Amino acid sequence: xxxxxxxxxxxxxxxxxxxxxxxxxxxxxxxxxxxxxxxxxxxxxxxxxxxxxxxxxxxxxxxxxxxxxxxxxxxxxxxxxxxxxxxxxxxxxxxxxxxxxxxxxxxxxxxxxxxxxxxxxxxxxxxxxxxxxxxxxxxxxxxxxxxxxxxxxxxxxxxxxxxxxxxxxxxxxxxxxxxxxxxxxxxxxxxxxxxxxxxxxxxxxxxxxxxxxxxxxxxxxxxxxxxxxxxxxxxxxxxxxxxxxxxxxxxxxxxxxxxxxxxxxxxxxxxxxxxxxxxxxxxxxxxxxxxxxx
Amino acid sequence: xxxxxxxxxxxxxxxxxxxxxxxxxxxxxxxxxxxxxxxxxxxxxxxxxxxxxxxxxxxxxxxxxxxxxxxxxxxxxxxxxxxxxxxxxxxxxxxxxxxxxxxxxxxxxxxxxxxxxxxxxxxxxxxxxxxxxxxxxxxxxxxxxxxxxxxxxxxxxxxxxxxxxxxxxxxxxxxxxxxxxxxxxxxxxxxxxxxxxxxxxxxxxxxxxxxxxxxxxxxxxxxxxxxxxxxxxxxxxxxxxxxxxxxxxxxxxxxxxxxxxxxxxxxxxxxxxxxxxxxxxxxxxxxxxxxxxxxxxxxxxx
Numbered sequence: 001x002x003x004x005x006x007x008x009x010x011x012x013x014x015x016x017x018x019x020x021x022x023x024x025x026x027x028x029x030x031x032x033x034x035x036x037x038x039x040x041x042x043x044x045x046x047x048x049x050x051x052x053x054x055x056x057x058x059x060x061x062x063x064x065x066x067x068x069x070x071x072x073x074x075x076x077x078x079x080x081x082x083x084x085x086x087x088x089x090x091x092x093x094x095x096x097x098x099x100x101x102x103x104x105x106x107x108x109x110x111x112x113x114x115x116x117x118x119x120x121x122x123x124x125x126x127x128x129x130x131x132x133x134x135x136x137x138x139x140x141x142x143x144x145x146x147x148x149x150x151x152x153x154x155x156x157x158x159x160x161x162x163x164x165x166x167x168x169x170x171x172x173x174x175x176x177x178x179x180x181x182x183x184x185x186x187x188x189x190x191x192x193x194x195x196x197x198x199x200x201x202x203x204x205x206x207x208x209x210x211x212x213x214x215x216x217x218x219x220x221x222x223x224x225x226x227x228x229x230x231x232x233x234x235x236x237x238x239x240x241x242x243x244x245x246x247x248x249x250x251x252x253x254x255x256x257x258x259x260x261x262x263x264x265x266x267x268x269x270x271x272x273x274x275x276x277x278x279x280x281x282x283x284x285x286x287x288x289x290x291x292x293x294x
Numbered sequence: 295x296x297x298x299x300x301x302x303x304x305x306x307x308x309x310x311x312x313x314x315x316x317x318x319x320x321x322x323x324x325x326x327x328x329x330x331x332x333x334x335x336x337x338x339x340x341x342x343x344x345x346x347x348x349x350x351x352x353x354x355x356x357x358x359x360x361x362x363x364x365x366x367x368x369x370x371x372x373x374x375x376x377x378x379x380x381x382x383x384x385x386x387x388x389x390x391x392x393x394x395x396x397x398x399x400x401x402x403x404x405x406x407x408x409x410x411x412x413x414x415x416x417x418x419x420x421x422x423x424x425x426x427x428x429x430x431x432x433x434x435x436x437x438x439x440x441x442x443x444x445x446x447x448x449x450x451x452x453x454x455x456x457x458x459x460x461x462x463x464x465x466x467x468x469x470x471x472x473x474x475x476x477x478x479x480x481x482x483x484x485x486x487x488x489x490x491x492x493x494x495x496x497x498x499x500x501x502x503x504x505x506x507x508x509x510x511x512x513x514x515x516x517x518x519x520x521x522x523x524x525x526x527x528x529x530x531x532x533x534x535x536x537x538x539x540x541x542x543x544x545x546x547x548x549x550x551x552x553x554x555x556x557x558x559x560x561x562x563x564x565x566x567x568x569x570x571x572x573x574x575x576x577x578x579x580x581x582x583x584x585x586x587x588x589x590x591x592x593x594x595x596x
Binding site: 004006007024025097104108111114134172176227277 | 337338347359363364402413418425429436440442443444445450463492497498502523529533544545560567570574575583586593595
């Protein structure tokens with residue numbers, strides 16, 4: 001029995017191809033990309049060794065500082081926004097709509113599967129000012145407010161991105177958190193209600209602590225995803241105005257393919273990867289500690 | 295009711311105590327429900343009106359865009375915008391490219407990923423946890439970390455200018471999540487099933503093909519759906535390896551569409567966005583419960 005389940009030849013046939021493709025196309029390039037950080041140039045022009053110049057440049061480059069601060073700001077705001085909206089929606093599904101929440105849940109989830117590029121172009125047209133007012137500015141004009149050039153300033157462009165990404169993703173987090181909420185035993189809620197806990201107090205004292213694990217894992221998924229934001233920003237603002245809404249991912253892409261500097265591009269990619277790694281480990285650690293304390 | 299045993303008396307009393315309060319506030323309860331209904335209505339408007347506006351826009355003529363208010367309805371249901379986007383706007387080519395890149399990648403991901411998930415979960419060997427962990431790290435690493443070496447490799451092997459770079463890259467980046475999800479699904483299959491088939495004399499590969507795979511058929515379909523959405527909606531990899539108009543996928547093509555004539559030609563742009571949306575809409579219409587479950591299970595990808 002054990003010899004059959006541990007058959008080496010069968011293992012090579014079943015696991016081998018996947019492991020080979022994964023190693024050649026992901027693991028080797030990761031190491032290779034780290035090697036690039038010591039060079040300048042690109043695949044077409046050839047490479048020259050520059051030592052640690054690229055890595056020291058990371059610390060002095062003002063563009064890196066802007067991109068890093070935008071990336072973190074974006075990740076924090078979107079994570080808070082989509083988890084908060086998702087949690088409110090999931091509370092509504094469980095406590096207000098109850099059994100009939102299925103249709104609403106399905107409808108609110110729908111934007112999640114839409115191509116980001118399509119959604120971004122739609123929002124671009126909705127918030128347009130020139131050559132023609134879009135939906136939002138027309139509504140503003142309707143109530144007597146002047147049109148706003150949404151993509152003209154860094155802060156308004158940022159909030160349009162935030163609005164779009166929360167609109168897109170809140171249904172997803174609602175479903176994720178909903179799965180955690182329906183797992184709370186009904187008799188536990190019932191006994192809390194009999195003890196007089198209703199509304200806000202029921203949520204704060206019973207529901208929130210019990211859904212903490214699923215909230216924490218949602219936060220990890222959200223941060224991990226938002227740090228890598230690329231599609232929605234490329235399609236909505238393309239990093240503008242100026243470079244005020246350029247995240248690290250886009251700055252890396254520009255450095256590598258517009259300016260043909262693979263070495264520096266790889267250095268930025270490495271910075272991004274380390275950021276994802278540190279945040280994931282940090283949150284994992286702190287969530288573990290909290291769980292053992294209880 | 296009259297035959298209630300004493301043990302259930304307490305809840306009964308509680309009900310009776312509540313009864314008068316309830317009837318007194320029946321009219322009030324309808325009013326209390328009003329904010330909830332308003333909230334749900336608002337939610338639906340916020341979620342669905344932008345999409346409705348998009349579809350209506352795809353039928354409007356350029357004159358209607360310029361002269362009528364933005365919320366006006368199109369004068370007629372004409373498909374000129376769609377025809378223009380499909381032919382002049384090259385959307386037909388982009389959709390074909392997307393299909394030619396997505397379908398082979400999906401097939402490879404499923405074949406390789408399901409077999410690997412089986413080997414990692416059902417088979418017994420040293421080091422399988424380590425290998426699973428190696429696959430898991432692939433979920434976290436951002437795509438930017440592998441783009442440049444792959445670009446060099448594809449350039450040096452002469453694959454640049456074909457759809458192969460897309461197929462290869464999608465397959466590799468799709469594997470970690472697929473392996474992880476499949477290992478989870480195989481965990482739910484009772485061990486005895488494979489032990490029984492082994493006792494009947496089946497080799498482990500035979501067990502995989504005729505017992506393991508059919509048992510997780512549903513899960514395989516769910517994983518394929520999830521991967522379809524990730525690949526079909528991808529922009530980063532497509533933008534890197536297929537950034538010329540002959541190879542563009544629908545996402546890259548649509549992005550360049552705005553640059554070409556979308557800034558002034560509203561109708562065709564709206565139609566092009568609609569075409570892009572319809573594909574996923576059609577799938578979601580029929581398989582929404584499965585899609586929701588699958589994407590939630592794949593949420594580790596963020």
